[in-house]
Amino acid sequence: MAVPSFLGTSIRREIKTIEMHTSGEPTRIVYAGFPFLTGTLLEQRAAAKAHHDGVRKSIIHEPRGHKDMYGAVLRPHTEHVDSSAAHMGVLFLTHEGYSTMCGHATLAVSRLLVDCCASIDDPSSPLSQEEAIFPQRTALQFVPSEGTSGEDIQGDVEVRLHVPCGVVRVVVPAVRTHSGFRADSTRRIRYLSVPSFAAATDITVAIPLALQWPALAAQGRTSVVADVAYGGAFYLFVTATALGFPASLEAPDLAALDEATRKVKTAFNADAQLKQRYLHHPDHADLQFMYSVFVTEPGSGAAAPGTQGADTGVCFFADQQVDRSPTGSGVQARVALAVAKGQRSMGQSWTYHSLLSRASEGSRRGFVGTPVEEVAVGERKGVRVEVSGWANYTGVATWVVEEDDDLGEGFDFEALGSRSR
Incomplete structure (x- = not known):
């Protein structure tokens, strides 16, 4: 989503997100604009906490978020992604900080990644936004279900997500189309947990x-x-x-x-x-x-x-x-x-x-x-x-922070008073 040109000179930070919910719980998925991070996923998590926590607050706290907002940041390079053990890394954002595992966001992110493959088999398709969001999308494999036929063939796609507590295997129901495949929102997404x-x-x-x-x-x-x-x-x-x-x-x-x-x-x-x-x-x-x-x-x-x-x-x-x-x-x-x-x-x-x-x-x-x-x-x-x-989309957004906007960096209104009752 392009930002109107008249905002250009006043913007200090711009972050692009895809908005989803899983059984009502929001997931604000950051796919562009988060600060550059290197190292292992846990090192990236530590660096985000130590040096870029203001970015988390600006998209999770008010005025863009709220007390119960939740977020996820796509990390296309981690030790497990680079070794091909995972397709994408993810950092989870809460109002408090950075959680280590989130099942509802895992379901949402996995559906998003599979939907990035809708035009994967179209040789005439130029470098797309979907490829920019998910560089490893050609590594996903569609496995058709037995006995399915017709124009839209049902099947499954496995997505391996590298989250802070390990690699999680997710199976996203999908439908084969003329140019690729997309998630089938009528069937449950399922993942196999880390040892619990x-x-x-x-x-x-x-x-x-x-x-x-x-x-x-x-x-x-x-x-x-x-x-x-x-x-x-x-x-x-x-x-x-x-x-x-x-x-x-x-x-x-x-x-x-x-x-x-x-x-x-x-x-x-x-x-x-x-x-x-x-x-x-x-x-x-x-x-x-x-x-x-x-x-x-x-x-x-x-x-x-x-x-x-x-x-x-x-x-x-x-x-x-x-x-x-x-x-x-x-x-x-x-x-x-x-x-x-x-x-x-x-x-x-x-x-x-x-x-x-x-x-x-x-x-x-x-x-x-x-x-x-x-x-x-x-x-x-x-x-x-x-x-x-299940996971569903709710919107697409470009969030901006203007120069000299202190409140735009995020605030916690409830912290101004007592939570004791």
Whole structure:
């Protein structure tokens, strides 16, 4: 999208994005204008945090974003892309910083990359914007489904994404066209997770007096029982009743849940022994932090066809962003946790809902999580999880920051007041 010429002399920064959502959760995908980064993907992530964090704030914070905005930056050169182990690298952006794994953005980015191949077989096509967005697009292979015929042949395309926690394999349903192939939005995109595992079950998190919230204090309780699991990031899982609220998440008090989950996370992070014991990953020291508190309601919501049941949950991640989707990396962790507790067996599929997906279209917008392979993660037993869902486009944008525009660099309006309730 071209910027009008009359803006040219006043623009200090210009960033181009494709806007998508996955079950309602936004993904602002940056394909041009992000500062030049080199090195491994984790080195690029560190450099972005240390030297270019203002760029993140300018597109995720207000006035262009909001408290719950999410973003992804395409990285066409990483160690795994350059070795052909991956097709594209991705950095994930939150209101707080840079997350290590994001399932909903993985689904969105993968669909975008496949759609860049719509004219891949057209020899008369000039150097296109699609090729500029996705230089490795000719490496993608369309595999037709058995028994399909006609003008538009159905099939699948595998996309290998290099994300901060590893390489994720994504299968995007596609349709063959006269000049290439494009994503088939009528079928679920699915990806195979990085090794996920339960770090702890039924642990007690002490809540000091200064961090207690009204619902907990009213019951005379000073602790919360929770689980810890890893799905590309570490999650603390807790039921609503463990927090002192009604078991049902039907029309919950989000302000009260926000306060409770924030304080539980603070209490967990203040306990050095809990952090040292449970936030350990044998391969990735950079990933050893509590990313989210996930409030769950087991057994609720409509089960998608082919699944044996459903759960609903609401995810408060990073600096208390609320995920509109069922949270892909959270599904990975929840499946690993269910397997560790003996509640799920290999190959048993389950539907996972957010508050929005449960309320909007029955089972269609929920994610499906299936444990498909047992793996070792250091000395722990873990699993690889297949997660599936849909992603849709919402727009295309060119964002600009003018010279001498302080507020245009991004601001957090809520930080001007207290979030305590």
